[in-house]
Amino acid sequence: MKTSLTIRLSFMMFLEFFIWGAWFVTMGTYLSQTIAASDVQNAQAYGTQSLGAILAPFIIGLIADRYFAAQRILGALHLLGAALLFWITFQEDFSSFYPLILIYMILYMPTLALVNSVAFRQLADPEKEFARIRVWGTIGWILAGFVIGWFTWESQGLLVNTFRLAAVASAILGIFSFFLPETPPGSKGKDVSIADIIGTDALKLLKDRNYLIFFIASILICIPLAFYYQEANKFMNEIGVEQAAGKMAFGQVSEIVFMLLIPFFFRKFGVKVMLLIGMGAWTLRYILFGYGNAEDLMAFIYLGIILHGICYDFFFVTGQIYTEQRAGENIKSSAQGLITLATYGVGMYIGFIVAGQITEKFNLEVGHDWQQIWMYPAGIAAAVLLLFAVSFREKRVKS
Template identity: 35%
Template sequence: MSADLSKAVPAVPQPAPNPYDPNHPADEPLSAPPPLLRTRLAAMMFLQYASLGLWSVTFGTFVGANTGKQGAGIFSESFVGDAASAGALGAIFAPLAIGWLADRWLASERMLCVLHAACAAILLAIAQQQTQIGFYFGLLAYYQCYVPTVTLSNSLSMQQLTNTAADFPPIRAVGTSGWIAAGLLIGWLWPTVFGAEIESLRTPMLVAVGAHVAQSLYCLTLPHTPPAHRVQRQIAQLAQGGGLVRRKEIVTFIVLSMLACMGAQFYNVLNLFLNQQHIQYAAAKQSFGQLTEVVAMVMLPAATAWLGLKRLMLLGVAAWGLRYLMLSGSASSGSGWLLAPAIALHGVSYVWVYMSGALFIDRMAGPRARGAAQGMFALATLGVGHLCGALMVGGAQAWLLTPAGVNPPPYHWEAFWLIPAGLMGVAMVLFALFFSEQPNAPTQPKPDAPVVPRVAEGLEP
């Protein structure tokens, strides 16, 4: 009888175990992916971050060269911060909106192809603009297309890899090397070969258009990756966030992290500062900060075990403040010897604040609320925190760097850098007073299935 019923009622197909989902580890031992697959995914990551790094690092210098009565006189006195706000708005709205389409209509590799083609077309249009409003809405459209590609490239890699913990970090690190290569190309190789610096020109945007086109075409060669239905999970996770806001330790930590990330937005003006200080090969020298970031990532597990997350976060916030003090001191003294350590501190500053913060959120939330907590953390830091920080940068620019009606602009850099230094000082004191490393329900990720924090999907590698 049971045999007849089994024939009459079709079996409901069960999904295969998902090896990259930490809540559902695979039952069988994980096998290594083919070496060629890792190479193909690494090339995707290289182009993913090179396409942004080719132009975004030097964009502040281009804006400064055309602000007020300078250059073409396109921009108002606060546009550096306004431009940065476009990226923050992209981080808030774009992943769910574009992800919804990717989940229902297009495989990941084809969605990446479409989005990078759109980025190329939009960036080409931006490079032709002659008005500030044209630049701003162009940037807004660009980041609405670019930000989802970061999430999609990560999820595509994780779906194709069988052992995410072992195979994904080296592939993701190649993305950082793409950012470094972009800085070396724009800041050093181009002026060396052609005899002219281009950091204050539109040329980096046009070079990046070519990188987006190459990435768009390359994505068509990637392995087929069907929709992963991520957005439904993200919406469900955000719906769980209502319970998390009643947990004082999580809300306190997220608010403090948001404050620290507001100060981090001032770093977007560094390239303009270096060029104002007549530092040769500025963009190339900035890429040294990404090298130290790789070192800080490698050090993160050992540093966490040795110092604990509270001390690690405090040191990361302190490093942000120290580097801003160094930049202020360099501007005040006219000496360049403080610039190298200020750039070198980027790794500790970025990784030990953003990444260790995501790890602490994961520990406090536990496995059931992990997705909601990480979503709240990413929204607060990469979205709201960066947006508020960008607005602060614009206000500081209009007040101290390029005030309206003052020609030539005064560029009071020594006072400008003291603003984020003070903000980081406040954040450090508040962290020391209110940040507890003893959560109510501590949980550790399983060693064979560690969580890849969503903050790793930020724009900067």
């Protein structure tokens, strides 16, 4: 692949995830600090990600894949997104904030598939080349956290600037997308059904008892995952962790490290042990958050952040590999679409709502009783671990 093409695709990935990371991590803190949103309203705002994930396959399958070149619809969605992000900065109450963030996420979530489509169509050997393109997305998310920490927007109550930063980056990517390589619609002229889009043909995988157990566990483990995305930054700011967003970016650094180690661990331990390690890491992380503080036990907070690589990679990346193994050649894409819809759509939506209700329950006059709050996702992760450990029987697939 030409160096110029590599740079363009890498820059596309960098901006795609820089935009998301610039506002998503700190939105809970912004909502509580700036527009006095409740914990339940915070959950509703984060739930827009899941609603966007549920609707994204329809936007891609019914519109982008049939009528428009991927790079053009990518550009249009990001330009519209830039306008929405900028508009958000003028909202002073949740009732006006929520509709805008909902529309934005319905527009943004399809772009995650579009950048992959643009990249894959240009790569001669995607299995070898895609990883070094995609890693720039994670670097973009990390840099966004460092920028927020560097400017101390959290401690100064200036998190509205995160939406302005994301709006500028979205406008840049929107314009840049029109200069990406031509990526014509893949299903032009083909009759694509609703069943094709949502991957109902992959439901036959659920007839396999082991895959059904994995599928249910994947949905349930998204409940504690939602606690992290929705509450962790607010928690760290409330207990006095300085430059919390910048420190949380180390979670993505560990994600890169452990992602590189996944092939080794997968061969050594197999899917069941890998998934159990991931679930156990979620339990440990929340216990560490529950007992850590910004003073003498700050090491607990750091360790909980760094565990993100194991929490995410050992469960979600391993789960994607397991799904790839269990699916037949004809339903591989449908199977990945189904598990993504179930986890990032249904599972995380339930998780955001549960996290909001529990956090609201332990709301104090000043701040929250975080030790009590974190025991809930720790307990849920432990329960899923136990369920999976006693129910799942691994069938090793020879490579």
